[in-house]
Amino acid sequence: MSDVLLQSLITGITIGSAYALVGLGFAIIFNVSDVVNFAQGEFVMVGAMSAVSLLAVGTPFVLALFLALIVVVCIGLILEKFAIEPAKSATVVSTIIITIGASIFLRGLALLIWGKDFHSLPAFSGETPIHLGSATITPQSLWVMGITAILVYLVHLFFNRTITGKALLACSANPIAASLIGIPVKRMMLFAYGLSALLGGAAGVLIAPIAFTSYDAGMMLGLKGFAAAILGGLGNPMGAVAGGVLLGVLESLGAGLISSGYKDAIAFVILLLVLFFKPQGFFGRAGEERV
């Protein structure tokens, strides 16, 4: 049983890393604009799909990954510019519908461009698994965990050490005050979407060698990312990362130790319980609402 436990943990952290990157994207966009971007999962899909296409036309591997990320960032910027910005005064519910519309639109676009097949990317550095006792870990898992850790650290530094990062946080705290002290809120919004798209795209190319990708692969990852962001306390980037890893581990422990059929149910039951007892998520700001 202990090897099942260990294997479940490894799997959980790998998949959880992808959730974490998607969740981080959710948190960043929410921070700046109070919008939950349901098209976040589509960034993941577009990243992986673009890389697949670029490789297919003979682009060198690293360049293909790099260009794929640029494609995703462009999609993120376009989304902000043409769907989010024009609908500025929209309520929570209508922004939800807009981003769901955007996610359906991107899926439709992907369907036309890439068709309905599953695609896979080659692993970054071979497929020979590394043995840890009776459990194994693939090199790609290490890539996923490692690059996720680096990205998360960079985002953390960005928010705490750079002027732009601090300006982004200021926009979230009080957009009117932010614009009064000369922070270009509009450009910050654009930047946030670009950054989230980048993170989503990165999750896409990292996870594609493990999980494959298809035009409709984004939906589920988007949902899980949203759950991760909520679990960590919306608007708390590092909370979202923790939430993502936690969700991944919960799912795979649920599958490995309890019941694979009910593993999603287990993950969501725990999510609900967390919300019931800590309505602001694990790391969200709590306290009485001031009137």
Place this chain on the structure above:
Amino acid sequence: MDLFLETQNLTKTFGGVAAIFNLSFATRKGSVYSVIGPNGAGKTTLFNLLTGIYKPTSGAIRFAGSSIVGQPPHKISRLGISRTFQTPQIFLNMTVLENTLVGCHSHGTSGFFSAAISSPQSRREAARLKEQAMENLRFCGLDHLAQRDSDALPYGELKRLEVARALSTKPKLLLMDEPAAGLNDSETSKMGELIQGIQKLGISVMLVEHNMALVMAVSDELLVLNYGEYLAEGTPEQIQKNQKVIDAYLGMGDENDDLFD
């Protein structure tokens, strides 16, 4: 006159900082009792404690002889305390009359089922409540605007609408949080008359207000707070002569309310 609303050693802290500290006071039935103090003195926090929106960290609140600590706001409202807000909490998605009708909520009994089938009993009740609401609108001089969307109302009328709505709960005690804030002189004097009119109906009033002329004109008694603590209590004349009060206000600099306007 008997004691009506009283607190004993009331304290409320937010993250270790006391917004209200060890406050004890009592109001009399039928009086207009004002709470004044510099900005940040904890006046709105006090109202939120009295209406159950915040739970006190410690201390007691008694209304008409029984403790109301820990009661949810709607229960406190049904016990007879209603309030208006510093920034009006008008239901902007409704008309003026509908806003006032919500105030009548606790005086109706028809539930989901009889409402959904529009039973004769619920229709009779609706007509009765509508009459009550109209009466309160008339009292506040808003009856001609009854069918108007509330989000189209000028600020002064929004403030009076809040009063009409609060009166519809048939309160014994009405807490008014800066009713004159943002009003011009003529609107302010109208508000003053309204407050006196409310007192004449036999409803006690507790007032938080920065406009000292208004406060001095309508109040029977004043409580002065400073940084959440009791500073002084007394009639307008007594407060105006109180050295501690004068010092506290002078210490705040001249941007603050001029006590001796």
Place this chain on the structure above:
Amino acid sequence: MKRSLKALVAGFALLCSVNVAQAADIKIGTFLAVTGPASFLGDPELKTLQMYVDKINSEGGVIGKKLKLIHYDTGANPKKAVNFAKRLIKKDRVDVIVGASTSGTTMAVIPIVQKAKIPFISMAGSVKIIEPVKKWVFKTPHTDKMAARKIFLDMNKRGIKKVGLISGSGGFGKSGRSQVLALASEYGLTITADESYGKKDTDMTAQLSKIRATNPDAILNFGFGSGPAIVTKNVRQLGIKLPIYQSHGVASKKYIKLAGSAAEGVRLPAASLLVASKLPGSHPQKKVIQAYKSSFEAKHGPVSTFGGHAYDALYLAVEAIKRAGTVNKAKVRDEIEKTKNFLGAGGIFNMSKRDHLGLGLDAFKMLEIKNGDWSIVE
């Protein structure tokens, strides 16, 4: 408000008036999961139908009439399938329905076709579609029950006693799972583990290490989509050396491509179509299969058995219409039921009152993946 009401009424009027079709055509209705989670079924199915309807028309049609194909995309949603089936019957007034990529959409429309009394040939897998027999309902793909039997026979031959089962939580996987559980003891097999995974799951190592802990002799996976490829990869990543069996749900080259080298040695039951060129010249189906394969691949790329089911369904209907000499629904139905020795892509069909599929276990070949290609296990 009134104006938008008017617009609504006008919209109704417009939609209802587009109801003109040429009465002379033989109308073949179909509703497939061309998008959505089962698009890998619906897509080749639709392409096959379109290709062969064109071909038949260019050769002069059937009983002197042209065929007209009317298609709606269900996205594998049973709710949509119900309305589209009604639309085909009521609005388009089709003569026969071939279609439904998934068991869910098929089961959903059965009450409707039964009531409308219209012949319906499904391309979905579940045995529930034809067991018990429904008067107007036929199907062309091999059942999951047949697949389970074929696999178990092969396991018996190899001396496998204990099987670790993993299945997809979709309709195909669930239905296959219940057949496996029901039939295992008949072949003297024990199921040591019974795990599952969701449609969009990305990693199954947790389930597989749990299966490994039960010490099976082989791992059997019932499912379709990307899941089986991930399972295959994960098994090898975990260093599990056991034989892997897959179902006929992965019978397409895409599976080998996705699973890569991990797919080596995987066995699965599948129609002869996949190994057309490796069939002996004497094989009765060889001509049909090779013709289908080459014309599909010339236009659309690698063939899968799923398109073959559509080919069979279309030709079963067309042959029945030819024999009946009319599009009278009852007569066509009777003729479909009388189908004997029909050489299809999936096997040789012999239908009867009690068998609305008409395929025997011999329609399946046991295949093994060797060097990235299918090979026949004898």
Place this chain on the structure above:
Amino acid sequence: MNRYRGFFVLALIIIIAPIIFPDSYFVTVVGVTIALNALVAVGLNLLMGYTGQISLGHAAFFGIGAYSSGLLTTMFSWNPWFALLMGLLVTWLVAEIIARPILRLKGHYLAMATLGFGIIINILMVQPTHITGGPDGLSDIPVLNILGWDIDSDIRWYIVANGALLLGVWLALNLINSRIGLALRAVHGSEVGAQMMGVDIERIKIRIFVVSALFAAFAGSLFAHQQAFISPDSFSFHFSIELVVMVVLGGMASNYGPIFGAAVLTMLPETLVVFEDYEVLILGAIMMGIMIFLPQGLWVGLSQKIKPLFLNKATSSVESVGG
């Protein structure tokens, strides 16, 4: 009375449509789907549009209704009407139990929690195959019978489903115009404000959540009998989203907006089928477009755009008379 004017117009459209277009697919088949979807949407609108509480899990209640009817009539041969009542009862219980903790959440947290609830219920439909039939679903759900009248044809279903819709709209109309309705809208306007007016906001949110769940469950039971077959795919997360889109697209906080939204969203795929692979793309674009340009929804948005056309005319004619 004034409040029923829209109701009568709706009833008129429903009655006239099949008379003008007898036996038309779009009226008697799609019309049934529209009516059932609209019934759920009207209920959801009570919660979302009027009370301001989002639910991304309403497909679950629709499903609970459908599965109660399906299971009790097929496995235990219950009378469909008792099964339907049982479905409502079960829904009531489930809604009541989860409403308390869930409705303490706000905004996106509430969205996530309801979404999670919907997914859990869907898994409970998929996994216990021996009870629910799993992903292959439940077949042979018997025909509904009203006073000896079998509801077994499209036109009969048209009558029943639209009758149910009219009943639902009538109840919703009464509710919204009552003391309760005012309190609900007050909760949407300002929660503290409503509390101070003596509204028990926790209780009233729970009540309306239950009511809107019952609307969904009732429609779900009818759906099960109309389709004669149900499977978990019909009650997935996607349907929850579709329902929300119906309400928002049509226009929240108006009783007819959601019906209009349900009609549009049900018709859209039917008409977009001609675009084949472009269908998905177009659907997404339409959703975004409407929300960007008519954020209040089609119903409210369009009528606001149309009204000035008439008003301008009216005012200008008045001016010319005055001049």
